[in-house]
Amino acid sequence: MTGLKIAVIGGGSSYTPELLEGIINNQELLRVEELWLVDIEEGKQKLSIIEGLVKRMIQASGHSVKIIATFNRQEAIKGADYIITQFRVGQLKMRRYDEYIAIKHRVIGQETTGAGGFMKALRTIPVILDICNDIEQLAPEAWLLNFTNPAGIVTEAVLKHSDVKVIGLCNNPINYYKKFAAIYNVSMNDVSINFTGINHLLWLTELYIKGESRIKDVFHGCSDIYEAKNIPDFGWDLQFLRSLGAIPCGYHKYYYQSDQILQQQLEEFKRNETRADQVQKIERELFATYQNPNLIEKPKVLEQRGGAYYSEAAVHLMKSIELNTKEVHTLNVRNNGAISCLPINACIEVNCVVERHQVTPLQVGQVSPQIRGLLQHVKAYEELTVEAGVNGDKGVAHQALTSHPLIPSAEQAKTILKEMFFVNKEFLPQFKI
Amino acid sequence: MTGLKIAVIGGGSSYTPELLEGIINNQELLRVEELWLVDIEEGKQKLSIIEGLVKRMIQASGHSVKIIATFNRQEAIKGADYIITQFRVGQLKMRRYDEYIAIKHRVIGQETTGAGGFMKALRTIPVILDICNDIEQLAPEAWLLNFTNPAGIVTEAVLKHSDVKVIGLCNNPINYYKKFAAIYNVSMNDVSINFTGINHLLWLTELYIKGESRIKDVFHGCSDIYEAKNIPDFGWDLQFLRSLGAIPCGYHKYYYQSDQILQQQLEEFKRNETRADQVQKIERELFATYQNPNLIEKPKVLEQRGGAYYSEAAVHLMKSIELNTKEVHTLNVRNNGAISCLPINACIEVNCVVERHQVTPLQVGQVSPQIRGLLQHVKAYEELTVEAGVNGDKGVAHQALTSHPLIPSAEQAKTILKEMFFVNKEFLPQFKI
Amino acid sequence: MTGLKIAVIGGGSSYTPELLEGIINNQELLRVEELWLVDIEEGKQKLSIIEGLVKRMIQASGHSVKIIATFNRQEAIKGADYIITQFRVGQLKMRRYDEYIAIKHRVIGQETTGAGGFMKALRTIPVILDICNDIEQLAPEAWLLNFTNPAGIVTEAVLKHSDVKVIGLCNNPINYYKKFAAIYNVSMNDVSINFTGINHLLWLTELYIKGESRIKDVFHGCSDIYEAKNIPDFGWDLQFLRSLGAIPCGYHKYYYQSDQILQQQLEEFKRNETRADQVQKIERELFATYQNPNLIEKPKVLEQRGGAYYSEAAVHLMKSIELNTKEVHTLNVRNNGAISCLPINACIEVNCVVERHQVTPLQVGQVSPQIRGLLQHVKAYEELTVEAGVNGDKGVAHQALTSHPLIPSAEQAKTILKEMFFVNKEFLPQFKI
């Protein structure tokens, strides 16, 4: 095989057309030969719809990528150059439970943070490590690009418990570049951002446009910032941003505005319409659209789903690796001392230089106390979550959830844990429940 | 002068008889010659009552310590060997505001932590630094023993912004020794405790009785632990303690049981009877008792006030310094790397070796993630609080309070801050309000 | 002015034509408008020869760069975009003393390390800080590109004692890229090298050609390595390289082969022909050549002088900054934690990402003990040398030299220091000798 073999785990996801668009647009440099879409039997119908759309998109593009939809994960992984993970254990049904149980107990219910993100991590860790086991056997030289949320925790589990070359990816950073490039009407390369933090808890500590510091434009309301569509937007108090000395990311609202968010979630809860419900509705519509045999490109409506530019991030990263460009990407990697106040073996999200053989974080150095306290607290929670997810120790799981800044007490954590474990039983083989 | 000169700032405090008892019991070794009780004019009446009682206690003891009550702080400090600080800026009246404003906004209102402790720190820092200025001029060789709460933050302010030789003291550690010695019926020297943390956020990571590890006795409910009288006691979930792998201190309840504590505080609030109210009542009773000209010893009732054995801690410490005993005390000192995950210049509370000329922390080393996250979060809050307290920057104050794990949002922090600054105006000269 | 203004301190150096060639070859992108060649009055004759050659080179190139030769440093610095320092305090005459005094006492005499490098540092530090003072006043936004040796120590002095944006540059790293690109017949971009260390004590811990690890080629003698022309070449013991797990740079021979080097230097010493003598001879020839009015390009013979590709390093760096390319260069910058076993504020030589506004080191992480011991030892020597060079404390100078691994005793250090200070008197204003 002279071109690339890519395996997408969770290939039946509604995001796949987004990825396809990225591949098609870069096929001349990337030269993808085979694209394997892997899913589980329960996702048969979705996978088949995606397969159809994807094949139509390829055909329309005039490129000749071979598309294989399969339930056989190992065959897909064997000899692959890249494995992309975007699966969701327990699907949206379990996400709905995550949100409802949390909110019922008056704590924030969210896919990647708080009690919800915690349970998603526990469900995902055994599966990703199983996939890594396959990769170690069948494609030891492959790069694993992980999108599965909570991407930071899942990537940390892989970094600590496998030998797979993994990179955690999020569409958050690229959206900041896109947005600022648009605002200042410059190319993306003219935008420089110093990022500090971890996945979904990412501070922008400096912004340069063509080498000039412009973060104060944001602090004084003269420049807009990127706001993810899937997070409520109450606006930021500019005074607060100025004394913070940094721009928080969208997910920071769960911490800096947790009372407002909780209030809104409690109302959604009453209406039986939390984010999981909304997403389920969007998904139904999307798949209905995808089935249209005349559809031969990514439909516009997908952008509302929340993962804008995620394919661009992935495809650009693969291009950088393949062409050994030594370019800077913002990625989830092993800390190794880049953020000196976090553990050496933690997964962090920072600017990295990408080479074909390695991804190296740029040195961040000291972190201000405004950022440091929350960052260290959440990272300790993540560390415990990885430990619980791998070892299946319920005591550690209890400590992890209690450690989360959004959980008000050890007892509350215990109650939530009990209810969540009850409905998640089948997805937690590592725990002897 | 051949004996010691001790100056007590906040000499009119109801705690002073406790200290006196300690001095009397150790006078043969300590040889105190002059004890200066310093207070401000507003505390005239209390100071006079205390002066009377203290003189009667001395007389009854048969020792000859000279007692001087004064408003002249500088005269008291001049040439002193020890300065003991136990003053309360704004007195109980302001403590009451601290508690009520916090609870009104549905966050925990407490003297040393949360929004209450934060405001007490901002009121105290300018005063303690002023005192340190006096010490640098008038008694540069003196040791400052600081009891004023929040003792960790106040001591950190002194460590960072003066050259005074300071030790922060709390009665918490000694009570654990006392309690375990009683439970196991051994001498205090036979009890060894490994402490990790900061003032009022102190974990016991190991307990040895005569060299045998006994922490599991606590984990399995076979051994009781010390519980401060001034903190609600809902009991500890033993399963939680086991997976924590450490014994939390009483003040941990504000974090590990914050919903329960808040519930109770909301009820006290409704009854107009928070802790400040209770303490005011106790204080009135105490001073009524103290006035009794027949009283010549510390009255039993003082023990309910909350500072049990605080005098023993202070007097033993002074004895260790004077006699250069190289004994181990649990004290608030500069980290200097002893807890490697906290800043070098942070104030920590750990076991220390006391010599006449220096107090050196024992190495603690690595801290488990269960402990680390919360510890680092609160320490970052403390660091910001010291900065705000010294520089009078309202933005930093806002960041500090927002950083506190018990505060749900930046907006909530702003509202509370505004109300608190309004009533505290006269005590915050460093802020241009 | 729309183009760049560049000031070269030490403009009369024999290296200047090399730099010119680089500028000419990149003038289309760089757009240099004015090139100021600054020197001191003692260097009048050389400066004039260089000025002539440089003007002829420019004219021949067809570009229109304005060349100004001057003794007025401040005028040259005023408003400059780049200041390039390549001056030599005390010129080759003092270098000769450095070498002879060292070798006379049977220790290695060398321009950048050992007793010789030490004295050069002490002579240079007051001058570079004086230049920085000018830059702070007259061109605060300028980048200072420092080539003056010992480049690591001199750059560290600037980093610690001025606000100037400084980068230390050496031609060592680029030569490794060139050499490996030639050996493997690939483009320089296809060569990736992981560097760890400090200037002139630089280990190559990994070598990748098109993403494949090839360092073992070197370990097994299947690949050559770059050897600087100005350092004796006894060959490397491949067994030693294998257990070292890294490729040492040429300057490592002064440590790993110090007995052989010393032996050779003792013989050169007897013949009155140390490196300084050789260089003086080369210089005389070079300037004779430069005077030829028909010479309109860099003469081939300059390559023997030792600074091969130094202009390419400098010009590429300026291009990266100007065009904000975010490319990777190997540079001397503030550590900031990139090499975790060295002080935060040390100057290190590692891969960095270059942006217009900042240069950020890539994270290096843990260093093997084989490398760590020598690296930390030499860095501590450098730290003391900077301190002595700035504060003029002879005790610190004695400690610095004693700390150097090539100096056998405190007494030997004292003797050498005494003799060196005697002949260097006029160049050490910071010491009250």
Next chain:
Amino acid sequence: MTGLKIAVIGGGSSYTPELLEGIINNQELLRVEELWLVDIEEGKQKLSIIEGLVKRMIQASGHSVKIIATFNRQEAIKGADYIITQFRVGQLKMRRYDEYIAIKHRVIGQETTGAGGFMKALRTIPVILDICNDIEQLAPEAWLLNFTNPAGIVTEAVLKHSDVKVIGLCNNPINYYKKFAAIYNVSMNDVSINFTGINHLLWLTELYIKGESRIKDVFHGCSDIYEAKNIPDFGWDLQFLRSLGAIPCGYHKYYYQSDQILQQQLEEFKRNETRADQVQKIERELFATYQNPNLIEKPKVLEQRGGAYYSEAAVHLMKSIELNTKEVHTLNVRNNGAISCLPINACIEVNCVVERHQVTPLQVGQVSPQIRGLLQHVKAYEELTVEAGVNGDKGVAHQALTSHPLIPSAEQAKTILKEMFFVNKEFLPQFKI
């Protein structure tokens, strides 16, 4: 058994009577019941002489300690409370080789540092780990007190490669206390010394007499310092000590005065009379004396042997452990962050608090660059030596010796290694030679 069981490995050593004296003087508190003297068959004669003397000493003392001389190490270790190691693998014969081979190649030949100490470490590590294996099986609760040199390296090997509770002991620190107590005519408790470093590379960074800093007395020649009898004494340059800001220990002379020491050793070498020869002579005399059936106490002449007060150090340490005194001793223990510039798992020599169950280093914190460079360099050498000693990798051994600051080149290291390995063959089972 109600009293203690102590096993002395290397019981036939000439030092044993020293230890006995210590035990006898403290028997009332220590209550030793059995003292096992273990040696190997080759040491039969010495062991028998020691056994005789020791039994006479006990009898004369009126105490009733059971003395058992044996070749059965496991029987001796079984159930012991303390194992004291003072054995010498290869005996003085191999020490003689160590010294001669080193000096022959013009590098310092010494028992604990340089090439000599290195070979002694390689011989000792397999034996000590074998002993630890026995202890883990037969006396898992026992404390191992290691005196075997190089004590720092040997203790680090045990710390890294066994679960035994080990403390490395040296008589160096106690001698400083003794000497200063004598000079200032105070009790040992009135002397406080801040120690920084590792075994035989120990700096005194502060000296307090009754709480007053007196280190300047040493710096100005007003106070003498302890000088070990077994190290040449050329005196210290007081100017050097002042700028060092610390008092070096005797073994520092091998670094700070290495040319003078080497000169002296070369002369001893010519006379066939290095330290090993001197010690052999002393040993012969000692054992002749020991044989005298009328000798019932430690003979005065033993003090010249070099280990003055070593028994006092050991016996006091055992007393502190037994009685859980929480006293401060200067010991070789796991760093754990106490010296922040050294690896976490390195063995360091610092002040420690001794409890029955644990020995905890006091925090040292930052180290000045004067001390740091040499300390880090030698520690990296030690780390490599432990690795080579355990894994038997000749490449690592070569790196270790090359890393030593007293070795001038990798080639020199290789030559010395080759000769040393040749004569040490039988003692290096871990190396496949």
